[in-house]
Amino acid sequence: MITIHNIKKSFNEIEILKGVSFVFNRGKTNLIIGQSGSGKTVLIKCMLGLFNADEGNVLYDERDFTKMNSSQKKHIRKEVGMLFQGGALFDSMTVEENIMFPLTMFTSQTMEEKIDRVNTCLKRVNLENSNTKTSSELSGGMQKRVALARAIAMNPKYLFCDEPNSGLDPRTSIIIDNLIKEVTEEYNMTTIINTHDMNSVMEIGDNILFIKNGLKEWEGNNKDILSTDNPAILDFVYSSNLFKKIRANQ
Amino acid sequence: MLRKVFTRPENFSVFRKLVIHDIYDFGINSVGIVSFMSLFVGAVVTVQTAVYIDSPLLPKYLIGLVARDSIILEFAPTMIAIILAGKIGSNIASNIGTMKTTEQIDALRVMGVNPINYLMLPKLVAMVFFNPFLIAISMILGVIGGWGAGVSSGLCSSAEFMEGVTMYFSAFNVTYAFIKTILFAFVIATVSCFQGFYTKVGAIEVGRASTRAVVYCSVFIIILNYICTQLLLA
Numbered sequence: 159m160i161t162i163h164n165i166k167k168s169f170n171e172i173e174i175l176k177g178v179s180f181v182f183n184r185g186k187t188n189l190i191i192g193q194s195g196s197g198k199t200v201l202i203k204c205m206l207g208l209f210n211a212d213e214g215n216v217l218y219d220e221r222d223f224t225k226m227n228s229s230q231k232k233h234i235r236k237e238v239g240m241l242f243q244g245g246a247l248f249d250s251m252t253v254e255e256n257i258m259f260p261l262t263m264f265t266s267q268t269m270e271e272k273i274d275r276v277n278t279c280l281k282r283v284n285l286e287n288s289n290t291k292t293s294s295e296l297s298g299g300m301q302k303r304v305a306l307a308r309a310i311a312m313n314p315k316y317l318f319c320d321e322p323n324s325g326l327d328p329r330t331s332i333i334i335d336n337l338i339k340e341v342t343e344e345y346n347m348t349t350i351i352n353t354h355d356m357n358s359v360m361e362i363g364d365n366i367l368f369i370k371n372g373l374k375e376w377e378g379n380n381k382d383i384l385s386t387d388n389p390a391i392l393d394f395v396y397s398s399n400l401f402k403k404i405r406a407n408q
Numbered sequence: 409m410l411r412k413v414f415t416r417p418e419n420f421s422v423f424r425k426l427v428i429h430d431i432y433d434f435g436i437n438s439v440g441i442v443s444f445m446s447l448f449v450g451a452v453v454t455v456q457t458a459v460y461i462d463s464p465l466l467p468k469y470l471i472g473l474v475a476r477d478s479i480i481l482e483f484a485p486t487m488i489a490i491i492l493a494g495k496i497g498s499n500i501a502s503n504i505g506t507m508k509t510t511e512q513i514d515a516l517r518v519m520g521v522n523p524i525n526y527l528m529l530p531k532l533v534a535m536v537f538f539n540p541f542l543i544a545i546s547m548i549l550g551v552i553g554g555w556g557a558g559v560s561s562g563l564c565s566s567a568e569f570m571e572g573v574t575m576y577f578s579a580f581n582v583t584y585a586f587i588k589t590i591l592f593a594f595v596i597a598t599v600s601c602f603q604g605f606y607t608k609v610g611a612i613e614v615g616r617a618s619t620r621a622v623v624y625c626s627v628f629i630i631i632l633n634y635i636c637t638q639l640l641l642a
Contacts, residue, residue, distance in 0.1 A: 235520035246515040263419050
């Protein structure tokens with residue numbers, strides 16, 4: 159479980175996050191949604207320590223990340239997996255080397271053990287026999303799957319996904335969403351997904367935080383979202399023609 | 409930033425592999441261009457020296473002596489460093505800049521890897537270790553190029569050239585050249601990495617960072633060259 163409390167962040171005196179609090183549950187896919195520029199990515203980067211929050215706390219299972227020194231933060235980071243928007247695969251490495259990288263850096267496993275783990279992770283994301291390919295030989299969806307395999311290689315307790323569906327076709331998006339949902343339940347991780355994709359919200363939104371203008375505007379799950387009367391969330395959800403039609407049919 | 413570079417590497421076997429990779433990438437892969445430039449510049453220096461001291465009062469061995477000192481004191485350490493700043497500096501800055509743009513550096517940080525140490529220290533060690541070898545090759549080939557040009561064009565005999573090369577030889581000149589070489593290698597690695605790490609997002613910015621790396625490296629090398637010369641030779 160990750161708890162954030164009153165997170166504030168400004169850049170050049172422009173307030174991006176104005177005090178966001180939320181609880182991200184373990185074993186659930188927790189979604190942060192909102193329009194572009196609402197502060198989703200800044201929030202996720204504050205939670206990961208890529209940005210230092212101006213105020214507030216981030217608690218990883220009661221351990222206050224914001225009050226930790228760099229070596230304590232490093233310990234937490236070994237429990238974190240991250241799927242970046244563009245995959246962020248190391249382009250000088252093969253698929254196998256990418257997934258093996260955290261294992262090589264932080265474990266004393268033998269080469270056989272590491273290859274075994276790589277193959278397990280690749281099998282989990284349905285990419286067997288891609289070990290020797292480089293990132294340039296992979297499609298966008300395959301890159302995301304390799305990035306997901308790398309993110310789960312260390313059996314993380316926390317999984318962060320930054321817009322996992324961006325740049326993917328709807329069918330591949332659903333595959334990625336379902337994979338994230340499956341690994342979350344399988345490994346009992348606290349998964350946090352930053353998205354503005356309504357299909358993802360409806361498919362895998364166990365616990366949803368809606369941010370507008372740097373503030374928490376709404377929270378709930380994928381069942382609540384279509385029945386809410388919050389005008390901001392309605393405006394966000396029904397900005398899609400598809401959902402307008404669903405609502406009309408209802 | 410430098411404080412973060414000189415921390416203990418996360419994993420020494422990975423660090424060793426990266427150093428070997430960078431020695432190959434920056435050092436071995438530069439031997440060709442360094443050899444080619446050194447042979448021809450050595451030849452040009454010799455021909456120009458011969459033309460300017462074309463007087464019956466001046467002994468022919470001066471051609472070899474002047475060519476040797478020009479190559480050892482200035483051409484090999486400084487000019488080759490500027491060429492390497494263009495070749496290696498732009499490579500390092502664009503590589504790290506692209507890694508930053510594509511969130512690969514964030515990925516390292518999220519995993520708990522210190523990206524500055526992981527990316528910069530192996531490059532710095534490889535450059536400082538291998539640059540003196542490149543400069544030694546440049547010195548030797550520069551003199552050979554000069555000898556070839558001098559003898560083949562009939563400006564001096566082989567014996568006269570070699571007499572000049574061995575005459576009044578000061579070992580300190582070579583030491584001075586290697587001190588400069590190590591400092592220039594440090595400048596190329598650090599300035600280029602710095603430019604890469606502080607690239608703003610976007611392809612244009614990566615190009616700009618690469619250009620800035622070459623320009624700043626060249627400027628620092630020239631200034632440092634003057635300071636070293638004042639401190640060590642003046």
